[in-house]
Amino acid sequence: MADLRITALTKTFGARTILRGLDFFAPSGSLVAILGVSGSGKTTLLRLLSGFEHADSGSIEIGGREVSGQGVHVPPERRRIGYVAQEGSLFPHLTVGENVVFGLPRHDRQNGARAEALLESVGLPASYKSRAPYELSGGEQQRVALARALAPVPKLVLLDEPFSALDAALRLETRRAVAAALAAAGATALLVTHDQSEALSMGIEVAVLRGGILAQVAPPEKLYWQPVDASLAQFVGEAVLLPGTATAGFAICALGRLQLAQSGADGPVEVMVRPEQIRFEPVAHAGAVKAKVSGITFFGRDASVQVLLEAGATPVTVRVASHRAPEPGIEAWLTVDGAVMAYPGLSALSEASLPLASRQSPGRALKDASRDAGSFGDWVRAQPQGSGPNAKI
The missing domain is CATH 3.40.50.300 (P-loop containing nucleotide triphosphate hydrolases)
Structure with missing residues (x-):
């Protein structure tokens, strides 16, 4: 050949x-x-x-x-x-x-x-x-x-x-x-x-x-x-795009303070997160952002969960195994697993606009957030123990 x-x-x-x-x-x-x-x-x-x-x-x-x-x-x-x-x-x-x-x-x-x-x-x-x-x-x-x-x-x-x-x-x-x-x-x-x-x-x-x-x-x-631009990111797979600000290797957006996969100039950016990077947390902790589950689309082996972030009521899609999908209407805490991409953008968020749990010290954040953390945690604890569709998260 x-x-x-x-x-x-x-x-x-x-x-x-x-x-x-x-x-x-x-x-x-x-x-x-x-x-x-x-x-x-x-x-x-x-x-x-x-x-x-x-x-x-x-x-x-x-x-x-x-x-x-x-x-x-x-x-x-x-x-x-x-x-x-x-x-x-x-x-x-x-x-x-x-x-x-x-x-x-x-x-x-x-x-x-x-x-x-x-x-x-x-x-x-x-x-x-x-x-x-x-x-x-x-x-x-x-x-x-x-x-x-x-x-x-x-x-x-x-x-x-x-x-x-x-x-x-x-x-x-x-x-x-x-x-x-x-x-x-x-x-x-x-x-x-x-x-x-x-x-x-x-x-x-x-x-x-x-x-x-x-x-x-x-x-x-x-x-x-690591697609080269936001349009390409959407073409090769499902993408969550959020306005944000890049600073010192991190992006500040409605999902919190996220590590960037590539270094670039500080300033306004469009942050790209894959839906499968977003995790539901059973309890609030430092770095987590508050959201409410607004809907679920079932695909068989996995499910697409639509949530509204507390910061600006921003709609976001989360991809999870179908048997781990939470119920619509509950409140939850989200984190992002791994580094994300950011592209030069026209709008920006300041760190002051982040939810408390994303910008306070771990101890203070946990204390302040614990009052609101029950909804998703209670739902998790209510699930039957074991494996399969009823497995506890």
Whole structure:
């Protein structure tokens, strides 16, 4: 396999600029996810990489060989690129085995062992080679499509939203099988998707394509916890955004005095907290802020709890395991676990505007807050002991 390098790649259609000077690098053997909404330029990028479109400017190199650039345009059939479409696109008149070896030279297509080995590499039994495509599930068809793409030993594999037509359970299973097959083959792959969880779970790096430019390229963990701006934070996951003030490595906002993940200039900021960072506390203590539960949305394994902070009646969403969700109407105390991000903002909060428990000394805060701490604590203590849905928090 080979690395992929894109330099200053630009593409326009009429007066509309789709890609604006893209710079990007994917190491050999890596799986990189390109994440973006519809219209962000994902499909155009795939067509340029495949050779179906000509770039206006910039260059594309695969394995050190320029396939697109000034005066250079290598045709699609000579780029050695494997492609997996959204719905597999298997030939219905061919068997599974014949589909797998379709891209090989004619004399290699008769090698049944080759088809069997490729099927096994994507987690399918060798016996599937004699089946017809209609006898396979959607996930199995996608694995066959991947085996077909890997058969000619391409330099680069492009995956164009290959799991979008699958149901949730099958999508997860197929993702794992495809990622394992690509890793075993040592393939360099580019996964194009609009699904955030898909990009974060599969790519060793995720590149967010926004308005024709790469807004951020980073490992999944960094992209999720340290997005470069508030808009990106909301795109890659649920985010609580609050006005605040940055000072000496901390942000002062309606959720208290929070440690910043990155140092920056002091002043007005927009503070970003992930809902799962917010914790319900059974008793008031220093650093906690008071809130009232206003509603709950049940999702099965977890729940989204809507609360109103006492400071300014600010609405905030908290994500918790569903069996630990408090009841609507109760009063609670909240803390934030871990560092948060802050972005330059227009409004600010002073430390004097914080709830008492967030800015007083621990002893004084506990004493003053204890009179109001009963609601959530009483609810916690009223829950039956044990495990499962009735477990005590």
